[in-house]
Amino acid sequence: FSPHIVFEAGDCVGEMSILDGKPVSAYVIAKEKSRLLMIHQEALWALINISHGVSRNILYILAGRMRYNNDALITSARIQVESERVAMTDGLTGLHNRRWLSDSFKRQMHRCELDKLPCTVIMLDIDHFKEVNDQYGHIAGDRILCSVAQALLNTMRPADLIARYGGEEFALCLPDTSVKDSKLISERLRISIANTTTTFEEGKLLPAVTVSLGIAQMQPGQTLDSLISSADSALYRAKAQGRNCISE
Numbered sequence: 255f256s257p258h259i260v261f262e263a264g265d266c267v268g269e270m271s272i273l274d275g276k277p278v279s280a281y282v283i284a285k286e287k288s289r290l291l292m293i294h295q296e297a298l299w300a301l302i303n304i305s306h307g308v309s310r311n312i313l314y315i316l317a318g319r320m321r322y323n324n325d326a327l328i329t330s331a332r333i334q335v336e337s338e339r340v341a342m343t344d345g346l347t348g349l350h351n352r353r354w355l356s357d358s359f360k361r362q363m364h365r366c367e368l369d370k371l372p373c374t375v376i377m378l379d380i381d382h383f384k385e386v387n388d389q390y391g392h393i394a395g396d397r398i399l400c401s402v403a404q405a406l407l408n409t410m411r412p413a414d415l416i417a418r419y420g421g422e423e424f425a426l427c428l429p430d431t432s433v434k435d436s437k438l439i440s441e442r443l444r445i446s447i448a449n450t451t452t453t454f455e456e457g458k459l460l461p462a463v464t465v466s467l468g469i470a471q472m473q474p475g476q477t478l479d480s481l482i483s484s485a486d487s488a489l490y491r492a493k494a495q496g497r498n499c500i501s502e
Contacts, residue, residue: 257283259322266315272298273312344418346396347403355417355425360478362415362429373472374436376426377485378406378443381464381497383422394454395422398463401452409446411439425482433471433502440467440500448498464498471502 258280261267271278272295293301301308342354350358359375366373380386380402387395399422406416406424415427428436444465452460468489472481492501 258326269298269312269315270319273316347400347418349403349407349424350415350417352417352419352425355415355419355427356478358415358417359425359427362427363472363476363478363481366429366472367474371430372432374428374431374433375470375472375481375485376428376436376440376443377419377468377470377482377489378424378426378465379467379489379493380422381466381493383463386460386463390454390460394452394460397452397454398460401450402447402463402465405447405450406443409439409443414439425485433469436469436471437500437502440469443467444498444500466492466497467500468492469500469502 261282267282268278270276302312342350344351363373365371380398383395383398386398399418402424403418406426410416410426411428413429414431415429417425419425428439431439444467447465448462450462452462454460466489468485468487468491470481470484470488488501492499495501
């Protein structure tokens with residue numbers, strides 16, 4: 255186990271329990287033989303009552319404890335924030351992942367429903383991605399995924415939400431956006447990705463890829479799973495229509 259704090263020779267422990275009269279909140283484990291100077295509770299209080307120097311030393315010890323605990327809490331909070339960020343991020347593309355999508359998309363849908371605003375979801379899939387992997391390898395496929403992700407980031411509006419849904423599929427949530435406007439945005443995305451070049455080994459360029467997109471608008475009381483399913487169905491229709499196109 256990892257100790258909360260390591261004491262050195264001359265350090266004082268146990269003063270908190272004496273001062274507040276409560277049970278100990280931590281235990282000290284000696285790693286080697288040690289000599290301890292123990293002061294009884296009554297003796298310590300007597301020293302505090304008659305000696306300003308002892309009182310000052312106790313305050314100094316307590317201040318050090320508080321400062322250390324504050325630093326530990328701040329460090330712990332930073333680690334927690336970073337851990338949460340990593341847990342919500344796709345390791346390959348740097349986009350948010352499906353776990354983040356579940357919470358964030360639901361919040362936007364709820365807000366739009368309360369404000370009686372439209373909200374659309376776009377499901378986007380890279381066309382013939384398996385063939386790219388088979389012909390050029392998975393590293394090339396990863397490069398293309400990153401290029402598509404960057405193209406999406408460069409084209410999306412600040413209020414739009416985007417996440418890698420899984421594999422070569424991406425999900426986008428467009429709050430306060432009608433189907434008509436979503437089509438315009440989808441067309442910009444489609445063109446942007448089709449014009450995106452991906453650099454591979456030794457500066458070689460991989461062939462440009464195209465994407466198919468499915469659009470669905472939130473209906474009153476609709477769940478996120480249902481909305482994504484509707485957008486997914488539209489995506490499959492776009493695939494059936496020949497790919498590199500948009501369907502609703």
